[in-house]
Amino acid sequence: MAIALRQINPDVFPAFPITPSTEIPQYFASFVANGQVDTEFIPVESEHSSMSAAIGASAAGARSLTATSSCGMAYMWEELYIAASNRLPLALALVNRALSGPININCDHSDSMGARDSGWIQIYAENNQEAYDNMVQAYRISEHRDVRLPIMICQDGFITSHAVENIELLEDEEVKNFVGEYEPENYLLNPECPMAVGPYSITDYYMEAKRNQAEGMRNVSRVVLEVAKEYAALSGREYGLFEEYCLDDAETAMVIIGSAAGTAKDAVDKLRAAGEKVGLLKIRLYRPFPADEIAAALSHVKAIAVMDRAEGYTNHGGPLGADVMAALFRAKSDALAVNYIYGLGGRDVRVEDAEGVFATLKQMIKDGDAGETYRYLGIRE
């Protein structure tokens, strides 16, 4: 992630340390110290201020970003909404970590899932290659004139962020050309035309402002695919709104986000080798939620397990569960579907756990009934 940022060479990077995202600004600070980038690095006194300063910089006409995790994101919560409503194309490198309490430094998705309605684009990665590739594509999506919304590039804390993996990097010049110069239309430091940002807007205009944000969101899926196509031509690596793994003829499938998809793919491979028709759908773009496309991709699947690495406290499952179930309902699907809560606070997910989920799905088809649809995986009851 830090290398992608070095290659992008953004204008302003305010940051505050929090485990496990700390290494991103830390590596970046050494790039600044050694003249490898000409970014203004602002080591602020809190995450609220890192997002506030990133907003100020972006409004001023600079390409800006920050990085954080967990409580850091919670602390900048109000600012997330302000960034989005100001239509500022700034980036947040989010290294997913459980929210307190109890205080926990390991991975789950409770931080970004809570911010799913803040008006940010959210893109998730399974591994370091994807985190890098997503970051390189981020500004092209976020700054697109039909979008102009902030973007969150998410990866799993420790599991991905601190993993030692070989990844393929693009050349610096390739990234620079792909990302391009930032040329905002309206900005504070435009000597030709001053601008005011952040109005008081009450009953007469607030709703139109929100509707405009939604309009930007409507264009995101198209732009994500356009940018991915260009990126594939450059890198040879293909990306979509989500990844379908052995899904074509699958009878049972898992819908999942992040690093655990890698573990689940191992289970799929193992079960496929044994002749089981299992598959997986891994979400890449979570906000906006490509509901119709996901429902279409799952239309032939008989039993589905939606995997949530965050609680929703609805008494019927987590946020991804709610989104996928709604998508299936809208598509008049008659699939059996259950929602698992797994991996909270870094709880390990093993290949056998994923195999167990597929076994449950198989049993559901046999029973013709999903049974309890709100389940926990790997819990000590």
Place this chain on the structure above:
Amino acid sequence: MSYNFKETMNKPERLAPGHRMCAGCGGTIAVRNVLRGLHEGDKAVIGNATGCLEVSTFTYPYTAWEDSYIHNAFENAGATLSGVEGAYRALKKKGKLDETYKFITFGGDGGTYDIGLQSLSGAMERNHDMVYVCYDNGAYMNTGIQRSSATPMYADTTTTPVGTQSNGKPQNRKDLAAVIAAHDVPYVAQTTFVQNFKDLHIKAEKAIYTPGAAFLNIMAPCPRGWRYNTPDIMEICKLGVETCYWPLFEVVEGKWILNYEPKKKLPVEDFLRPQGRFKHLFKKGNEDLLEAFQKEVDRRWEELQFRCSR
């Protein structure tokens, strides 16, 4: 520094009329006079914490600000302008901007002394080239006169109401100028509307054109919150200074300088009497409260004189 009242007042307004602030509001007087410190031709980006000033001057789709302006939230005017100033440096470095910009942010005492203190402290400590201006009217006026840490002792506010068991706010006000001076920034000053705005004008210009972080604390009376006769604002400010309740001073590179010493220090009750928020202090039997108030003013005045004599 020479000061020409007429010339200064005739500078083009950078906060246009037609905004929705109350008649006689001290906040707008502070803003207009700080902006007169900008040299003509110099551009500025103005920051603003949430408060009366923001909601009344930038109500969509209208803005009263001639310069570029950014409001972000209540507690982050310092951090927001840090980012704007960082962007300025980045764009300059990359050769994308030729013009000179100055960075000035305004916050009320709620957004500055209280909820915005961390953000302000960070911006000051990092020494961004900006001026943070607090227009201090001693309470959360925008939400309806609630006490802040800038509210003076015994003031009657909606969260420290005077009652049978209460004499108003039980605590003394925070000395924020001293807190910011302790950050060792290049320039800190305290002022208000006296001497035909000479003191304010000189300090604003110095703050804007001193490289690095600067802080101005301006006593800006609120006729609604303080409950005085609105046209008497200049008299109220003068009494604030003549009683040494609100001394005029600056801290330049760590050196404390007293800018004005009254020939005859007036009793603080002269400042308190015209204000409805202190009415209860003048009831029979409350003489000890006035005495305690005077004692605190004297203590702080002596402390300031000591700092300035070193």
